[in-house]
Amino acid sequence: MLDYSALAAVGAVIREGSFERAAHALGITASAVSQRVRGLEERLGSVLIVRGQPCVPTDMGRALCAHLDRVRLLEDDLAPALALTGAVSPLTLKVAVNADSLATWFPQAAAAFGRGAGILLDLALDDEAHTADRLRSGEVLAAVTADPEPVQGCRTILLGALPYVSCASPDFMARHFAGGVNRDTLMRAPHMRFDRRDAWQARWASEAHGVELAAPTHWIPSTHAFLDLCIAGLAWGLHPAPLAEPHLAAGRLTELPPGLRIDVKLYWTVARLHARALETLTRAVCATATEWLDD
Secondary structure, rough: OEEEEHHHHHHHHHHHHHHHHHHHOOOHHHHHHHHHHHHHHHOOOOOEEEOOOOEEEHHHHHHHHHHHHHHHHHHHHHHHHHHHOOOOOOEEEEEEEEEEHOOHHHHHHHHHHHHHHHHHHEEEOOOOOOOOHHHHHHOOOOOEOOOOOOOOEEEEEEEEEEHHHEEEOOHHHHHHOOOOOHHHHHOOOOOOEOOOOOOOOHHHHHHEEEEOOOOOOEEOOHHHHHHHHHOOOOOOOOOEEEEEEHHHHHHHOEOOOOOEEEEEEEEEEOOOOOHHHOOOOOOOOHHHHHHEEEO
């Protein structure tokens, strides 16, 4: 049998990033945390934590922490029936979500979940094409993802499509696209990308104008800054339509011809656990997605 107090110490170190902060979170000394972690490692014959700044889990450490998260979810469902009393730390549910969902529809789902569940959320931010990898590694129990591939031990629900629109400010259009948006002007006009994995601008240029985009690039790893800098005239880029449309209507942004919009299908992939918290969160996510996302 696993020593769950020792495993809790491992989880705290990984979550907090250091033995000292883990000790504070658990209400014990750093020496006690170190003894519990070292004792569990010795019993298992495996290193669970790579000591550093911050401390990070080994594959075994990550797998054990994922197991602990699942056990805690199931125990939370039993607490009322067992009439457990005493101070219990709030349960935290780990979820991976992409930046554009977090900037548009996901907060409404999180708020609906938080109002009734009494459970905290720990959101891991990643590209929509890679959030499912966080689930495969055991780092999270659910993910908003653009990856429809099955994840072992999980179920996948199609949420809908988030439309993206290609925009620039009127000033930028006058400076860089006075002669129209075409292959030549797209190769010269600066554009924005969220990070090195963001290929939406390149996809739009290819589908709309047959261009293999190699223009100057600004790297802007923030959804709201992406939009603000586009309005300010820094570059052109693709934005979630729910964020861009008010600015298009007000004339602060102009849609690049030919008006091609890209739909990104989003899925909710969640661990197959009969845990009330996961079921409540899934209902909140699906209901909010129905309101915000296209069919």
